[in-house]
Amino acid sequence: MAVRDNVAILEVAGPLFKRANLFVHFSGATSYEILRRDLQAALDDRAVDAIMIKVDSPGGEANGCDELAAAIYAARGRKPIHAFVSGMACSGGYWIASAADRMIVSDLAVLGSIGVVLGIADRKKADERAGITRVDFVSSQSPGKRPDVETDEGRQRVQKMVDDLAAVFVSAVAKHRNVSAKTVVSKFGSGGVEIGANAVGLGMADEVGQFETALQGLSARGRRTKISQSTRPSAATHSPLPLAALVECAPSNPTAAGSVSGAIPIGEVGEQTVASVRERYRAFSAIEERSTLPTLHAHLRDRTSVSAREGGAVLKATANDLQRLSAGPVEDLEIAYLRRKIAAGAIGLEGYKLT
Known part of the structure; x- marks a missing residue:
């Protein structure tokens, strides 16, 4: 977390993961847990007047994204929180950005991709070529624990889970942007993306701008808010x-x-x-x-x-x-004091001479 002009800047860059590890650190990815920690530090720091969330991310892991976005949304009102999108705010990146008080985007910013994707790799043929046979036993009480995606019932179970996750995503964005879930589904890209001014026109963001200008404006707003609260x-x-x-x-x-x-x-x-x-x-x-x-x-x-x-x-x-x-060094003042005491006979030092 960096701080400029009393504004804390939280970077949301690259793929998003819940927890930090060496891979996240060296690959330019971002951890939800670290962002949450930095957000709290910025909120608690009295020297920080406002918070800028700088986003350039294609999204990432669903786990933890909702918690971070909810924390940002809950912090509204404590300090001004703006999001600036440079590059892209897609999927989880947009979820996080939408939680801010205000979202500013660059001209070429890519926004949207609201939805959930779940991929299942079919390794049966590869295992057959390698001579591997896998047999799974699922408890009779838990038929939904390991759905067979090659059957209609299995696909329906998986599809329901994906749809339920997406419903949470859509509902959160609707709350953050103060629109209906229907509007998010129909106008916010329908899972696709929108560019810069088009996204602003659809209500996905608030304005097109540049980072430095947005930072200056947020810094000024942060000072005004702090003065207002303190007076x-x-x-x-x-x-x-x-x-x-x-x-x-x-x-x-x-x-x-x-x-x-x-x-x-x-x-x-x-x-x-x-x-x-x-x-x-x-x-x-x-x-x-x-x-x-x-x-x-x-x-x-x-x-x-x-x-x-x-x-x-x-x-x-x-x-x-x-x-x-300024009258002289301390030593000179002490000598002058002793000289006056000797002259007055207060100190009996016969033959004692001060230089």
């Missing part, structure tokens, strides 16, 4: 965000009809919160030592929750210490 009345007095950011994003005139670029609606932030933030910011600007200790001043103002009065006291004490130290 709600229940958390306003313990905001983890730089207060300068709150001032910057709040309208200078709360009664104005419009708002500055990137501003949060005044109803969402709260007039009282905005007023208190502005007042604290003005109070810090009036501290006399701000020009002497600009770095410490900015840190106390923007990165802590101390009041301007407390911050001013810290700055004043620090400035006094610096002024005292």
